[in-house]
Amino acid sequence: MEALFTYFIKVNGLLITFFLAYYFLLRKETFFNKNRWFLLLGLFASVLLPLITFTKTIWVEPSPVVYETFSNDFVPYIIENKIIEEPIDWNSILFYVYLGISVVFIVKILIEILSFFRIIKFGKRTKTSEAILIDNESNENPFSFFNHIVFNSQMFSEDELQHIISHENIHVKEKHSIDVLVSKVFCAIIWVNPIMWFYQKEMLQNLEYIADAKASVITQDKINYQKTLLKVVTNQHQLSITNQFYQSLIKKRIVMLNTNQSNQRKSWKYALILPVLSAFMLLFQVETVAQVKENLSSTNSKNNSSIITKNTSDEELKKLEKTYSVENQKLQITNVKRDKNGEIIEIKLTLDSGKTYNKVLERKSFEPINDIRIFVNSDGNNVQSVDFKEIDSKAAYAVETENISEYNYVSLDNLKKDGKEVVLIINGQIKGAEEKIKLLKNEKLGERKQISATEFKKKYHQKADKNKLYFEVKTMALDYEFVTTTFDVYDLIETRFQMKNEIVNDNQKALYYFNDKEITSKVAKNIKGELITEIIQILPNTTMVAEYGEKGKYGVVKINSETKSTRNKLYIINGKEVLQSEIPKGTTISLDGMINDLSNEEGIKKYGQKAKDGVLIFNGKSIFVTEEDQVKTEIESAKNEIDISKPEIERSRIEIEKENRKVISGGNWSDVEKELKKERELKAQQNLKLSTEELEVRRAKREKILNERRKLMEEKKKQLEIRRKEIEEKTKK
Structure with missing residues (x-):
């Protein structure tokens, strides 16, 4: 929102600059055509120039930091969920109010366009080589809109009408209606700026100057032309989107008709806007970025460092990744999430050293992160190492990941909260001050429950410290590691085939099995729908996939023609109870009603233990259809189509x-x-x-x-x- 407001201020500033330049330097000159293009250029330049930015990079020397000076006391604490009352966002409210008023102005323009078409609908049309003349009986002033000229011939003599048509033909030929519409749209968008309304007025006045100057030359009767202007002064009913033969400030138009042509040497005035635009670009459109020199090699034992703050931009984070990725270590900054104010509340730093473990610092909170320092150590042998550490102790928790064989483990750092040391009891095991408890990667920490020092002493028979906080935590398995899709008798063959192909297309590199026999993804794609009763997807990066070794690193898909599970649902078909195992394989059910699916508990309550695997109730009339019946039906249908077609073929x-x-x-x-x-x-x-x-x-x-x-x-x-x-x-x- 702040960026949009800044852009809006710049647009209005440039509009005012162009208007003042025109009003004080060009308004009294007779360079009408040049003025037209100057005013149009001012509108579009005001909108486009604030979008153009240049970047200036300043290289600074990195600040030396001694690695040993960082204390291990700076450790994260557990964040508790807090209900934060959201303040009223007045910026958004004002934005939508402003937008609503702009929409009203746009609608007004559309209504005027519709009014124009209603006016020309009932007039007498005469098409000329330059325009379409509309002679109507209304009291409207003569006007033009694109290639239409509207007038009332009964109100003017033949000579006066000729003057009017000559004037309006200039508007049509030079497409002045585009200028009118552009100025109207800009007023609708920038309605809050009064200068925009004066700007529009000057644009329309200048268009009349152009038409007056050229029409008076064509008619060669400047005196009578001026009298025609005065004749239409009394009628002021008009559409604002059109080019009016009559415009207010008629005195200025007559004065301009009698003004001598300006000397071409005065064209230099147009160039005066260029220094102002250049100053605008240099002062407001050049962004200065401070970049730490990538001087990672050092013969001394100095350490280069940078700090990530809550306000660090995404572009700066990318530069830090590049700066602190040395030959043997690669820095990755991911999972960046910001709040409404653009401040970082979540971030993850990963340092891949190519060894059996990766160092990870992850922060998740509802509040902005604390500063994180990234630094490079270099010893006397020029051996460099990158590391990072949080400066303050207010954040979520940090994790360090180790890849050992096919299993992944996570280690929690020591924790602090409100300046007090946090003691974690994970699955009944107390985490010591310097001890690191490893968790399987397919596990996660569950709910944290704080207990008092007295309760800790009583429950775990150890001495409690009132200056420490005690939390009990239990680990939980991840939500799922595999997905099983089992097809019922009412699932069509086409549905099974299509679902299987969608899984194959999304998992091209996965390891495939059909009835426990390894196959390729190409073979899996050709398995017919009638052979599929179950599809099991084992997801990548899970413990279950580890048993398949390197082949299964992209996941495993098992397709079975015989359901491996012992599930045996109870079906209620046509009011009768039928177990799933009693229905022949390859049989589908054609039904004309809905299917109700009861859970295990509901099924047992209503139908007893035979419904322990769930119940499907088929409402309406249901018919068993075997595969043989389907083939016979298809053959019979083909024969019927041929018989039906014979008379038609003969008639044809x-x-x-x-x-x-x-x-x-x-x-x-x-x-x-x-x-x-x-x-x-x-x-x-x-x-x-x-x-x-x-x-x-x-x-x-x-x-x-x-x-x-x-x-x-x-x-x-x-x-x-x-x-x-x-x-x-x-x-x-």
């Missing part, structure tokens, strides 16, 4: 034949019918004249065709029988 053939005949003969439909009838009669007469031998040949041909069709049908029946047997074998298995 006859229509095509008729159409061809009609096109060839040039006749009508009745002629075609007569031709086809004659042709059928002629064929019948020819058949009567055929000899017995010729008829026999034709019969033989037909018999041969019929035999071929019979063979095809027999072959199809055999294929269906083979398919039926395969389905029966699968069902038995």
